[in-house]
Amino acid sequence: MMEMKTQRKGGDGRKRIKIEKIKDKSRLQVTFSKRRKGLFKKATELSVLTGAQVALIAFSPAGKPYVCGNPDLLLDRFVNGEASDIHQKDDDPEQRRYMEVEKELEAEKKRGILLESLINYDLGGGNDKSWLDTYVDGLSLDELKQMKSDMEQLQKCVAQRSQDLKMTGNTASSSSSSSYEDKSLALMKLPAGNDDIVDDDYLNEEMVNELVFDFDSQEYDFGTTTSTDQEITADMFSDDYY
Amino acid sequence: MMEMKTQRKGGDGRKRIKIEKIKDKSRLQVTFSKRRKGLFKKATELSVLTGAQVALIAFSPAGKPYVCGNPDLLLDRFVNGEASDIHQKDDDPEQRRYMEVEKELEAEKKRGILLESLINYDLGGGNDKSWLDTYVDGLSLDELKQMKSDMEQLQKCVAQRSQDLKMTGNTASSSSSSSYEDKSLALMKLPAGNDDIVDDDYLNEEMVNELVFDFDSQEYDFGTTTSTDQEITADMFSDDYY
DNA sequence: CCCTATAAATAACG
DNA sequence: CGTTATTTATAGGG
Numbered sequence: 001m002m003e004m005k006t007q008r009k010g011g012d013g014r015k016r017i018k019i020e021k022i023k024d025k026s027r028l029q030v031t032f033s034k035r036r037k038g039l040f041k042k043a044t045e046l047s048v049l050t051g052a053q054v055a056l057i058a059f060s061p062a063g064k065p066y067v068c069g070n071p072d073l074l075l076d077r078f079v080n081g082e083a084s085d086i087h088q089k090d091d092d093p094e095q096r097r098y099m100e101v102e103k104e105l106e107a108e109k110k111r112g113i114l115l116e117s118l119i120n121y122d123l124g125g126g127n128d129k130s131w132l133d134t135y136v137d138g139l140s141l142d143e144l145k146q147m148k149s150d151m152e153q154l155q156k157c158v159a160q161r162s163q164d165l166k167m168t169g170n171t172a173s174s175s176s177s178s179s180y181e182d183k184s185l186a187l188m189k190l191p192a193g194n195d196d197i198v199d200d201d202y203l204n205e206e207m208v209n210e211l212v213f214d215f216d217s218q219e220y221d222f223g224t225t226t227s228t229d230q231e232i233t234a235d236m237f238s239d240d241y242y
Numbered sequence: 243m244m245e246m247k248t249q250r251k252g253g254d255g256r257k258r259i260k261i262e263k264i265k266d267k268s269r270l271q272v273t274f275s276k277r278r279k280g281l282f283k284k285a286t287e288l289s290v291l292t293g294a295q296v297a298l299i300a301f302s303p304a305g306k307p308y309v310c311g312n313p314d315l316l317l318d319r320f321v322n323g324e325a326s327d328i329h330q331k332d333d334d335p336e337q338r339r340y341m342e343v344e345k346e347l348e349a350e351k352k353r354g355i356l357l358e359s360l361i362n363y364d365l366g367g368g369n370d371k372s373w374l375d376t377y378v379d380g381l382s383l384d385e386l387k388q389m390k391s392d393m394e395q396l397q398k399c400v401a402q403r404s405q406d407l408k409m410t411g412n413t414a415s416s417s418s419s420s421s422y423e424d425k426s427l428a429l430m431k432l433p434a435g436n437d438d439i440v441d442d443d444y445l446n447e448e449m450v451n452e453l454v455f456d457f458d459s460q461e462y463d464f465g466t467t468t469s470t471d472q473e474i475t476a477d478m479f480s481d482d483y484y
Numbered sequence: 485c486c487c488t489a490t491a492a493a494t495a496a497c498g
Numbered sequence: 499c500g501t502t503a504t505t506t507a508t509a510g511g512g
Contacts (some may be wrong), residue, residue: 011497013503019287031495032292038493039288039368042281042507048273050274052299060336061292098340103346253511255489280507284493454505 032060040068274302282310 022028036058047054047069056068264270278300289296289311296311 009498010501011495011503013497014495014505015500015503016505017495019290022294024290028292029497032294033290035284035291036294039281040282042277042284043298043300046277047276048261049264049277050270050303051263052274052278052303054299056295056298058288059295061294077485080279091485094336094340098336098343101340101344101347104345104365124251233496250512253488253509254511255487256489256491256507257489259509269509276508283507471486 007236026059036060036066045067270303278302278308282308285310 022031039058040056041056041058046052054069058066058068060066252366264273281300282298285296287299288294298310300308302308
């Protein structure tokens with residue numbers, strides 16, 4: 001026996017695979033594990049390298065959720081915002097803190113309304129579509145699908161939230177959000193009538209990039225204080241497998 | 243024969259780098275862009291390959307939020323997470339009221355962030371721009387101007403509405419000269435893309451049983467309901483660049 | 485952006 | 499889980 005070439009030791013090495021749903025249950029599991037690990041590592045590296053905040057959740061095909069990053073930290077940043085801490089109440093900071101929160105709430109509501117409006121903003125260019133719709137008309141079918149699904153869910157949340165706000169006026173118990181379980185949505189398919197893809201490949205001048213909207217000129221009390229650019233550390237993620 | 247050894251054409255090729263905060267502003271930006279793109283691609287592949295649900299949010303060092311996958315997943319985590327009630331003390335009506343307001347504040351902030359994320363939503367087309375930017379880029383100068391004008395109008399409406407809301411709503415005195423900066427408006431400086439924001443998310447849903455935090459090898463149990471392993475389709479992400 | 489040289493991630497297999 | 503053979507991801511530079 002002179003040659004055993006085809007295999008020195010381990011396997012044959014990596015093979016190229018198509019990016020499509022793996023049907024083999026076994027391989028699926030393996031792939032998920034390996035890739036999830038790699039993904040998390042990348043997320044961590046990005047965070048450490050650039051100091052960016054990253055939050056990532058992946059549900060295994062079995063339904064088990066894996067979280068990377070530190071979601072709680074993000075939330076924490078809001079709760080502890082700029083000012084005092086909740087447990088810190090000595091002479092009369094109670095009232096004070098309350099006022100502050102009320103104030104912030106007000107600001108946040110404004111911001112929310114603004115953003116909401118922005119999304120449903122009507123370009124008014126003759127057609128009665130919102131700019132969003134107009135934009136969508138220029139997308140490819142795939143882009144459309146992808147976007148539509150995500151949009152609908154988001155819109156729903158917003159709508160729901162708005163409803164709550166209007167109803168209770170101001171005394172909402174947020175976390176007990178209602179029951180729009182329409183998660184599955186129409187996500188996968190668009191209304192048949194939306195298939196006409198307008199391929200307007202209008203190339204524009206780059207000067208557009210310099211056009212800046214200066215809303216700041218107007219003095220509105222919008223905005224929040226939450227600019228505590230929190231640093232994310234490697235420890236926040238699992239990096240023991242490097 | 244002569245040799246042009248060290249460089250045939252481009253750069254010297256990849257160099258190994260330490261995974262630690264990059265200080266050079268310029269390189270930081272480049273790295274973030276490249277790596278974010280790669281990360282999103284991986285996330286998408288994992289999702290398509292294994293059918294797993296993936297949600298990912300990355301805040302650029304500048305604070306701009308980029309979203310990939312299904313944001314709802316992230317939101318769910320935040321809302322159901324523990325951070326809801328910091329300290330349960332509701333005997334005192336005053337205290338109670340405070341808690342409510344703060345809770346709502348939290349929700350509002352989350353909503354705001356969610357909307358912002360939506361606006362900066364990454365179509366995943368390999369493009370680094372948000373759909374909004376992409377859209378704006380596709381407008382003519384005139385259209386842009388028109389839009390700017392309309393936007394400003396919108397601003398006023400929103401301000402007005404906020405005013406109303408405030409009147410009929412709570413008692414907070416947010417009208418007094420606010421000391422906080424304006425973040426929300428900066429968001430609308432469309433092309434520039436150098437905003438500032440807050441981070442966090444919002445929403446609800448109930449499908450978390452076992453939450454495994456990868457970053458700590460630590461496991462928190464949110465033993466709640468069963469997991470409704472929703473199916474995620476390739477369409478949910480954009481993968482036209484494979 | 486585009487390239488190239490090289491570091492990393494990972495599919496197939498034991 | 500550990501190895502190996504390849505495919506991918508990317509740091510630098512133009």
